[in-house]
Amino acid sequence: MSRIIDIFEQSLKKSTADQTELVCEKEEFYLTRFAESRIHQNIGRADHTLWCRAVIGKKIGVAKTNILSQESINELVKTAIEICSQQVENPRFTSLVSSPKAQQTEGFYKSTAEYSPLNRAKAVKTIVDIAGQDKLATSGMFQTSTTELVVANSLGTRQQGKVTEAKISITLSDNSDRSGFAQAYSRDIKDIDFRDVANRGVQKASRPNKQVELQPGTYTVILEPEAVADFLLFLGFLGFGGRGMFNHRSFMADKIGSAIMSENVTIAEDPINPVIQYMSFDYEGVPRSKVVIVEKGIAKGVVYDSYYAHLNNVQSTGNALQPDNSYGPYPKAMVMDAGDKSLDEMIASTGRGILITHFWYLNFINPMLTTVTGTTRDGTFLIENGKITAPVTDMRISQSMLEAFNNVEALSKQRRLVPKFGVLMYVPAMKIDNFNFVSLA
Amino acid sequence: MDDVKKAGMIALEKAVSAGASYADFRYTYTESESLSYNNGAPESVDESLDKGFGVRVIADGAWGFCSSADVTENEIIRVAEKAVEIAKASAILQTKPVELAPIEIYTDSYISSFNVDPFKISTAEKLQYLAYLDELMSQNEGIKYRNSFLDFRKINKNLLSTEGLDIHQLIVQSGAGVSVTAMRSHRDRARRSYPANEGIFECKGYELLDEVDFENNIPIICQQAVALLEAEPCPSKTCDIVLDGSHVSLVIHESIGHALELDRVFGGERNFSGTSFATPEKLDNFKYASDIVSVVADATSPHGLGSFGYDDDGVKAHESDLIREGILVGYLSSRETAKRIGKLSSGAMRADGWGNVPIVRMTNTNLKPGNLTLDELISGVDDGLYMQTTSSWSIDDTRENFQFGCQIAWEIKGGKLGKMIKNPTYGGNTVSFWNSCDGIGNRSLWRVWGTPNCGKGQPGQNGRVGQGAAPVRIRNVKVGF
Known part of the structure; x- marks a missing residue:
């Protein structure tokens, strides 16, 4: 890390741009994949990505490389300046940002960083053995990784941080209809109980009774945390970022202060939450901060990087993405408030409904109405008279996510950390009325 | 290391000496450039260089793979050994050794067909082209949002294996596209894109742009986007x-x-x-x-x-x-x-x-x-x-x-x-x-x-x-x- 800072200092001194920003993301990544109860892919990777954003007046140039040396970074700065010189001015751009030192993140655990390939394989074997007792085949993935981020700019910003991640997900199945999904996530590998993950998967795959087909229509559903996270991720991409607010493509546009969800729903971007332990600053070096997005159903705010913060006359919330992104900021660490019921109590209070473990291949039908389609997967069950009575053949949904979050009858006390596509979410299970299924999957 | 073949031989030798029964070494060096225009202004111009290598092995009948961006001799040795360590870990769950279908062994060089290397065209010229597309889209006053992009990639790739493969490939890919959005209100809008939802992408050089009829089709999709509001x-x-x-x-x-x-x-x-x-x-x-x-x-x-x-x-x-x-x-x-x-x-x-x-x-x-x-x-x-x-x-x-x-x-x-x-x-x-x-x-x-x-x-x-x-x-x- 100090080597990178030293290289950045030299290159910043040499830069002829009005403003210069250098970013390095370094990754040591291991992932074990398994299927048919054996390991079929098992990888390690050491990489670093380096960006330079050069500013001349209101012209911006971004260049990227993964070649880490003083010479290469000097060349990267030159390339970014060259791009600048050929650019057209962006009148909306004001400046890079000068940020105070971010509080050191606590999301780094040596236990995760040093976890060996053999330990990963042994953990997988534990799960395979447990599943095998129920004649279930195991598939899944188990990742341990370390990410370091360094940001330095010519306005004096200097940030560096390091976090680890351990995540495992499994699907247990056999040649019949039985299947069950389970996952776990922690910064510290020591917090993951592989037997618990295996047992949760077995429990889902081993529900008694034959699978039943339900007619398409409207049902009460209970979404387990992984299914809630599927929806929340899409809501975050679509509506909780400053770009959508600026160009009115967000469902939050013109809705701040209005009720958009049920009163029992509170959502925040909360990267400093001790359960989340996200990297404490963003790719511009701005310290990440807590942002209340929806409070008791009322739209409160969205997240920003410096560019869209300026355009919306607010402060950056520390949600800048990589310098070469064109997507704009979105939440990376969302926390939903818990409810007051256990999952069992939520099931017991349901006369007839469907318990959904998670969704597959959600995609927008109408982004402005937040309508998505997708299917249920690997753990869908019929609830009758407060009890789970049978597995259900997977079904296709067509549902406005906002409407679903506006029909929330109950949330669970227990929450789970769910990582999806680089976004970490800490969410409860949710009981939702009037959920729309359009066909069998 | 500048000598890719030598780097590969070091990796293969180290993998075999560490216990691999099969190993391959794959090196890639990729240049990328992507540019986008949004409502009359450049949204992004990004250039990227990416290089590194991966070593894939079979040891004790199981797969292992390790890779690194640091193409130096010490790192190549570390990565090759790590790949074998990973494979041996995989083996504790391997009930049957991995078997591979036979292949013909080639020493060859392949270059994809292209006429104009897009990386020899200046960024300014590319931005000028996007400005031209944006101008075409701006002719229809019913269009609220205009987006266009260009995307180029040049991939140099080497593959060597313990079976004797020695292959070099150079592949050039180009992409381009536009999309327009008409809107009556923030929640009532219609989007059209051309030539496809994700634009057009082919293994071609800059000549791809001459072959796409933006000039005649942009007015059509603009009219359609506006008409869709009433459809x-x-x-x-x-x-x-x-x-x-x-x-x-x-x-x-x-x-x-x-x-x-x-x-x-x-x-x-x-x-x-x-x-x-x-x-x-x-x-x-x-x-x-x-x-x-x-x-x-x-x-x-x-x-x-x-x-x-x-x-x-x-x-x-x-x-x-x-x-x-x-x-x-x-x-x-x-x-x-x-x-x-x-x-x-x-x-x-x-x-x-x-x-x-x-x-x-x-x-x-x-x-x-x-x-x-x-x-x-x-x-x-x-x-x-x-x-x-x-x-x-x-x-x-x-x-x-x-x-x-x-x-x-x-x-x-x-x-x-x-x-x-x-x-x-x-x-x-x-x-x-x-x-x-x-x-x-x-x-x-x-x-x-x-x-x-x-x-x-x-x-x-x-x-x-x-x-x-x-x-x-x-x-x-x-x-x-």
């Missing part, structure tokens, strides 16, 4: 549909290409991308589609985005049958998966860059052209819809049940196109859908459409693939979800 919604009913080629490309990709990836068929993607209904016992006897439907995997399609010289197993690019006259006759496969069904590899083992392990991917999944004109396809429909350009897509984890949407449609009544329809959607089952195909457009309507962002695998890998497609006619489809 009627898609009715809910069962009817015949005609789909344009760019959208058929997506349907092939989702319901045939992915379904016939043999690693998926065996459960290798069970926890993530899913499995497939097209299981091996169906090979050579399953009626996947109607008699007029034949599909091949062809990594040699001229300028196809999924074209190359050799896959990452070292298998020479070739055409292989997937569906012949409606019958399932083949899979997309690797050396390992092909061996399991007693076949040779179809040459579909591909990795996203140096840092990922190769997995079975599509190459160019080509639906063979039929013999009908677009007018003939439409005139054969009494009551139906003609749909153009993908807008949304979702398919289940066994690739059977899907729901797709398009940007625009027109009613078909008595074989003639009628009023415009907005947000058309349809759904169905892969097998019944393709068995209901009774018309395919002719060669003049056919082209290979590039998909630059096909996701698969954990960690997620981005694949660049193609689909050869012409418009098709499908009977009795449920529309309007």
